[in-house]
Amino acid sequence: MPELRWGPLRRRWVIVAPERGKRPSDFRAPASSPANNPDACPFCPGNEHLTPPEIARLPGPEGGWRVRVVPNKFPALSPGPPREPPGGEFFQRAPGLGAHEVVIDSPDHHRDLDELPLEQVRSVVDMYLRRLAALSSDPRFCYVQLFKNHGREAGASLSHPHTQIIATPVLPPEAEARLTAARDFHSAHGQCLVCELARRELEAGKRVVMNGEHFLLLSPYDARGPFELLILPREHESHFTRLSQPAAFAHTLREALSRLRTLLGDVPYNFVLYTAPQGPDWPGVEAWYHWHLEIIPRLTKLAGFEWGTGMFINPMPPELAAEYLREAKSGG
Amino acid sequence: MPELRWGPLRRRWVIVAPERGKRPSDFRAPASSPANNPDACPFCPGNEHLTPPEIARLPGPEGGWRVRVVPNKFPALSPGPPREPPGGEFFQRAPGLGAHEVVIDSPDHHRDLDELPLEQVRSVVDMYLRRLAALSSDPRFCYVQLFKNHGREAGASLSHPHTQIIATPVLPPEAEARLTAARDFHSAHGQCLVCELARRELEAGKRVVMNGEHFLLLSPYDARGPFELLILPREHESHFTRLSQPAAFAHTLREALSRLRTLLGDVPYNFVLYTAPQGPDWPGVEAWYHWHLEIIPRLTKLAGFEWGTGMFINPMPPELAAEYLREAKSGG
Incomplete structure (x- = not known):
């Protein structure tokens, strides 16, 4: 379970979310480019079994989908019991309670939002609205952040275009x-x-x-x-x-x-x-x-x-x- | 001359320091690795003429130097007249008054601080102290930031080990x-x-x-x-x-x-x-x-x-x- 930590020098929360079994050499390795092979891409049609169970979808033709929402496989924050308010301690910690969802922008591995038809972008926006509404009304969460990472330099680890939503139990600074x-x-x-x-x-x-x-x-x-x-x-x-x-x-x-x-x-x-x-x-x-x-x-x-x-x-x-x-x- | 800007949404100063003549295609080009050729390196011995006029040095053997301080060739902030206090405007601006110095850690192009003899690191620290004392006592500046960028991912544009000092006319957040x-x-x-x-x-x-x-x-x-x-x-x-x-x-x-x-x-x-x-x-x-x-x-x-x-x-x-x-x- 991830953990929130607050230290007295910076007075800001940090999320400590260890990825299981990661060793120093894993950080040391040069970061590779986001996987660009549609066969192995968990966000491509036909590979739906590679993601955690689906949260939402907008249906597409022939039983397919236009937009899909799935939990992040390596969540920064996870759902859990309601938080206790942090105390006045020197070092504070709180359970890493939250949600971390991925909106898969379209079935197309290669085209980012600006290269998709306007109706598809409209569908993506509709999905943003739907998931933000659901997460915002959950009383366990304090704030919901929608963001997109496009390209390795911007922090994307998968190249199939997607957007992310993280709900946090504290208000971000x-x-x-x-x-x-x-x-x-x-x-x-x-x-x-x-x-x-x-x-x-x-x-x-x-x-x-x-x-x-x-x-x-x-x-x-x-x-x-x-x-x-x-x-x-x-x-x-x-x-x-x-x-x-x-x-x-x-x-x-x-x-x-x-x-x-x-x-x-x-x-x-x-x-x-x-x-x-x-x-x-x-x-x-x-x-x-x-x-x-x-x-x-x-x-x-x-x-x-x-x-x-x-x-x-x-x-x-x-x-x-x-x-x-x-x-x-x-x-x- | 660089300029400080303050906007009402973020309420934090930003330094706008245009590098002359830079066009969109210059940003678009993939960032190359820091120059690693000692012949062309402005921080290597013999190339002292490639830097702006020297601010300070610790002398080395045979008329050489152990540590050198030079102005940054592309300063984020530059010396100038005393600042006027910013007004209560919606968009605020102030002259980009300050100083931007580079401490060249040693004549050795290839060895970072941890690979140098302890006495050399001690000399570098002495130079930090000397330049920080000089800049901190200048009433035009509000704060002096010492920092090091090592490696391209950390923002270094030259690979010869060096440290930087920026004096700012506002207190950084x-x-x-x-x-x-x-x-x-x-x-x-x-x-x-x-x-x-x-x-x-x-x-x-x-x-x-x-x-x-x-x-x-x-x-x-x-x-x-x-x-x-x-x-x-x-x-x-x-x-x-x-x-x-x-x-x-x-x-x-x-x-x-x-x-x-x-x-x-x-x-x-x-x-x-x-x-x-x-x-x-x-x-x-x-x-x-x-x-x-x-x-x-x-x-x-x-x-x-x-x-x-x-x-x-x-x-x-x-x-x-x-x-x-x-x-x-x-x-x-």
């Missing part, structure tokens, strides 16, 4: 920081921080990549690396699970990834969703939190300075990145 | 978090957090790798990755620049890196120093802050979950890592 920022801004100014951000970015224009009817795609003012992107719903919306324009969101996400591919090729990237948590801990969150999704191409290394300080060094101004991405024609 | 944790603990318990940590770790024993007369080497309770290490002075010491046992510190650092090499080979790693800042902003810091140095082997990828949440997933419990490292004989 980055989610808490953003919730606090939005709540503070609302207290001080009586308005939603992200609504105001969208207004200012549209006014400035230079960091905007696409200005859609329902979504804004931009490279943020304080981008941490080259070609970092932010997707915002134009209308105020606190919880991603209440997404009112799923088709437009699928289009925006696909277009963003497609433009990155046009400009940078098959670039390793992560995307991460920031959404309001369920539950009573953040009263009024509907008024002041505004979900958003970040896409982070992994083009620079996290080195000692970033690791030590928590500050990033970005060699590409976001205004210039946005200019390149406005010009990059979508491949689809 | 990670430094601030640790200062606050130590100050809070001292307020609540009337003692130094790191002294108490050392006492508890010695009592528990299982995470201790080396228990020296002056320094403790351990894998921390909340290690973020496999074989993460922490070096602490046993006697309370707030500022690294007041290091009372430089020879013992050089020995401990060399031994830690040597054991990692014995166990893991030429593993990519970062080390980062956390020390108390100079100046009047943290009254009483001498009593409650206790410098420490972290060594982070880069064996796992930072993926979407870590990026999105700020929580790390460690597949190797530190108790087991410490056991392996206690058994690993030092190569030197």
